[in-house]
Amino acid sequence: MLDFEYKNPTKIIFGKGKIKNIAKEIPADSKVLLLYGGGSIKNNGIYEQVKEALKDFQFLEFGGIPANPEYEVLLQALKVIKEENITYLLAVGGGSVIDGTKFLSSAALYEGRNPWDILTKSIRTEKGMPFGTVLTIPATGSEMNSGAVITRAETQEKLGMGGPGLFPEFSVLDPQVVSSLPERQLVNGITDAYTHVLEQYMTYPAGAFLQDRFSESIMQTLIEVGPRVIKDPSDYEAASNFMWCCTMALNGLIQKGVPTDWAVHSMGHELTALFGIDHARTLAIVAPSHYRYNFEAKKAKLAQYAERVWDVKEGTLEEKAVIAIQKTEEFFQSMDIKTKLSDYTESYEGTAQTIAKRFTARGWTRLGEHKALAPSDVEKIIEMSY
Ligand code: NZQ
Ligand code: ZN
Numbered sequence: 001m002l003d004f005e006y007k008n009p010t011k012i013i014f015g016k017g018k019i020k021n022i023a024k025e026i027p028a029d030s031k032v033l034l035l036y037g038g039g040s041i042k043n044n045g046i047y048e049q050v051k052e053a054l055k056d057f058q059f060l061e062f063g064g065i066p067a068n069p070e071y072e073v074l075l076q077a078l079k080v081i082k083e084e085n086i087t088y089l090l091a092v093g094g095g096s097v098i099d100g101t102k103f104l105s106s107a108a109l110y111e112g113r114n115p116w117d118i119l120t121k122s123i124r125t126e127k128g129m130p131f132g133t134v135l136t137i138p139a140t141g142s143e144m145n146s147g148a149v150i151t152r153a154e155t156q157e158k159l160g161m162g163g164p165g166l167f168p169e170f171s172v173l174d175p176q177v178v179s180s181l182p183e184r185q186l187v188n189g190i191t192d193a194y195t196h197v198l199e200q201y202m203t204y205p206a207g208a209f210l211q212d213r214f215s216e217s218i219m220q221t222l223i224e225v226g227p228r229v230i231k232d233p234s235d236y237e238a239a240s241n242f243m244w245c246c247t248m249a250l251n252g253l254i255q256k257g258v259p260t261d262w263a264v265h266s267m268g269h270e271l272t273a274l275f276g277i278d279h280a281r282t283l284a285i286v287a288p289s290h291y292r293y294n295f296e297a298k299k300a301k302l303a304q305y306a307e308r309v310w311d312v313k314e315g316t317l318e319e320k321a322v323i324a325i326q327k328t329e330e331f332f333q334s335m336d337i338k339t340k341l342s343d344y345t346e347s348y349e350g351t352a353q354t355i356a357k358r359f360t361a362r363g364w365t366r367l368g369e370h371k372a373l374a375p376s377d378v379e380k381i382i383e384m385s386y
Pocket of ligand 1: 038039041044065066067068093095096099136137138139140141142147148177178180181182185188189192250
């Protein structure tokens with residue numbers, strides 16, 4: 001097992017009807033900015049619950065943060081924060097609204113001239129404006145981690161940021177929010193969380209038995225409850241397990257003491273930036289090719305995963321590892337997630353080269369758990385994903 005430190009300061013408030021508890025979490029003298037997305041919260045009752053909970057607070061609203069939170073829109077919110085002397089942010093939404101809020105938390109206290117530098121210069125946020133979240137879609141884990149991914153349409157970029165100052169102070173997880181999610185978003189959430197586990201597990205054996213079993217149990221639970229949630233999103237038992245799996249998949253716990261990969265996400269983000277493909281779907285496009293390309297380096301863990309998660313008992317280590325990749329791809333396809341880039345766009349030619357060039361320009365030349373993937377490898381993996 002590798003050495004590690006672990007601290008996660010986010011308070012989770014989990015359960016039915018817990019949105020009202022936000023009133024107890026936000027300091028009484030705060031001036032709050034309530035941030036949300038394209039309006040789903042106004043159709044499913046979440047907005048009313050939040051407003052009721054905030055009734056004794058001074059607060060303003062900022063809606064319209066799009067999926068893949070857009071920098072230009074966030075700059076408008078930043079203006080409101082500064083002009084209105086906002087002191088506390090409340091994100092009500094999914095990964096996009098929460099990530100947008102994290103950017104604002106950082107940018108509100110940032111002293112540099114250009115807040116985009118936070119992303120391009122990888123400026124770590126040690127302290128941000130305090131914020132809490134009400135999660136409306138299980139998927140990213142953003143509700144209990146300190147990372148964010150921000151999009152800039154003008155330059156077709158999607159870049160990450162983070163730092164210890166960007167953990168939410170609290171997050172309300174009421175699984176009842178799942179009931180209004182369309183199937184597209186449900187399967188996105190399952191696929192994203194599943195791939196988060198893979199990124200932290202599908203590396204090489206590191207003698208971290210408990211972390212391996214944490215990861216395997218999250219994947220097994222997603223395989224079990226995923227179809228139930230898709231069939232009936234108001235199935236509370238299934239929704240609550242789905243929600244907690246997504247949070248646990250990316251709150252830092254399962255990655256402690258083990259090597260991590262994250263190359264699938266690095267490549268996937270480019271496909272969202274270039275083609276607007278939903279985040280989770282980009283992962284389903286890249287992951288199978290990534291595991292096939294890096295077969296030798298990953299085959300021991302692939303075989304362990306085949307045995308423990310997919311119950312594959314027959315065959316050699318290599319045979320089990322091959323089946324592991326097939327099973328993963330079939331799992332995505334069983335939820336009607338397409339796993340080839342050409343399923344999403346006709347203009348895929350040249351994508352691999354474009355992405356490889358971008359990675360070279362950014363100095364992203366050593367990806368993966370062995371820091372062994374150069375842009376030329378990225379190019380081949382993306383080509384295999386066409
Ligand atoms: O905008 P509204 O109208 O609210 O609609 C949203 C949006 O269209 C809708 N929705 C959310 N809750 C709903 C609902 N519709 C009905 N009922 C509800 N209860 O769902 C759509 C997608 O929302 P979004 O927030 O974009 O989804 P998700 O949570 O999957 O977030 C994706 C974003 O998070 C980033 C992704 O790159 C992407 O930008 N990620 C963030 C990570 C992190 N911070 O740790 C890690 C991830 O790997 C990921 O990169
Ligand atoms: Zn993801």
